[in-house]
Amino acid sequence: MKNLVRMKILIVDDDPVVKELIKNMLAKDGYRNIQTAGSGEEALKMMQKALPDLVVLDIQLPGMKGYDVSQKMRANKSTADIPILMMTGEVLDADKELEKSFRSGVTDFITKPIKKIEFTARVKAALTIKRNYNLMKKELNKRKLSKKIIKKKVWLNVLPGDIWIKVQRGKTVWNALQNTEIELDGDCGGLGKCGKCKIRVITPLGRPSKETLELLEPKELEQGVRLACRTKILKNLAIYTEELNGETEFFQILKHGHMPPVELDPLVERRLVTIPPPSLENSLSDVHRIRDELSPEFQDLKTTYRCLSNLYKNLRTTNFDGAAVIHNNCLLEWQSRESIGGVFGLIFDLGTSTLVGKLVNLLEGQEVAVISRFNSQRKYGSDVISRIQYIKGHPKHLVHLQKLLVSDLNLITKRLVESFKLKLKDIMVAVAAGNTTMQHFMLSLDPSGIAEAPFTPLITEGMT
Ligand code: FES
Structure with missing residues (x-):
């Protein structure tokens, strides 16, 4: 009232x-x-x-x-x-x-x-x-x-590459740079604990956060250095970061070194075969006729769908006289006898901090190109335990880590294939190996059991 x-x-x-x-x-x-x-x-x-x-x-x-x-x-x-x-x-x-x-x-x-x-x-x-x-x-x-106010977008200008990113006001620089090519160091996954995600803020500065004051030297603060994970973007902001993109991290690793004599047992073999063309007397399927012409050990030879989808054309353009590329009792491709390329495989070494990709000539067992790059998951912790902490109770984080890994492997693959002027279809098989946690991340399997007693992973053997 x-x-x-x-x-x-x-x-x-x-x-x-x-x-x-x-x-x-x-x-x-x-x-x-x-x-x-x-x-x-x-x-x-x-x-x-x-x-x-x-x-x-x-x-x-x-x-x-x-x-x-x-x-x-x-x-x-x-x-x-x-x-x-x-x-x-x-x-x-x-x-x-x-x-x-x-x-x-x-x-x-x-x-x-x-x-x-x-x-x-x-x-x-x-x-x-x-x-x-x-x-x-x-x-x-x-x-x-x-x-x-929340919805309002502001600009983040990242130097020296002069990259402009439109971000939601209030986001931290750390979050704004996720899912971009720009990588920042950081072992704590953006929790403001490791002090590694340093950036230099060029536009007028606000007050540094408590964690920034604790983790950075007074001299760094004076120079405008801040922690990306503690710096909120409230208005248009220009920052300087040394590490601009993943491309700079590509480098060739040892290609020629001491190789002890080993007897090669290539995973893939290429058999020269001539099969009878189809006729009223022999109306067996194309695959059946290939099986019949190969040695008895291939009587239950399988095929891949990719091979089948080109087989009709490939058999006829080679006049039923060509090379069957076989891996693990499976016909991968039908090629012309003269074909020199097209039998390559990829090997990935999934390291916690570095990923290595090798392009291998599957017939000769020779590595033909090697490329490595830093593992983009590093920003969520330099060791696997920090990364497990990051995904614990957050299924989306696990998916995110797997996506980062797959995107790294795709970049490596692209570079390897380009470096040898190949096409993606020339890659017949790919094998990836890593420590148990990295294997879990690769398969998007929850590795939480590895970080808690009695420390049991979901799986230890390989998967195809
Ligand atoms: S302090 Fe920012 S990532 Fe660790």
């Missing part, structure tokens, strides 16, 4: 006696912000200057009727939400007038002659609704505003 009495009430009636009577009733109840108007037109004009919280409106007004005023108020955005208490009296066509009033959007009715107890109760109810409505509107506006 304390707040209600301060709310603004506009009484609209052409009868000065009624206006005075109502004013007195309200004043006795403590209402002190009361205005009056003698006609609908005057009331609407007054509302253009200041909005009331309640309009007490007579139905029978000279000129505009009460329901006309109500209709106009509802049609106007600024007055549409103001409650209207309509005063009705004995009129000739009472029902019709009431119906019009209902349709025009009045909130409540009271019949003349007005009884104080009923009138003040209705005024109080209407003002309470209006007050609650105002509060709700204020709250909604606040939320909309904060949503707008």
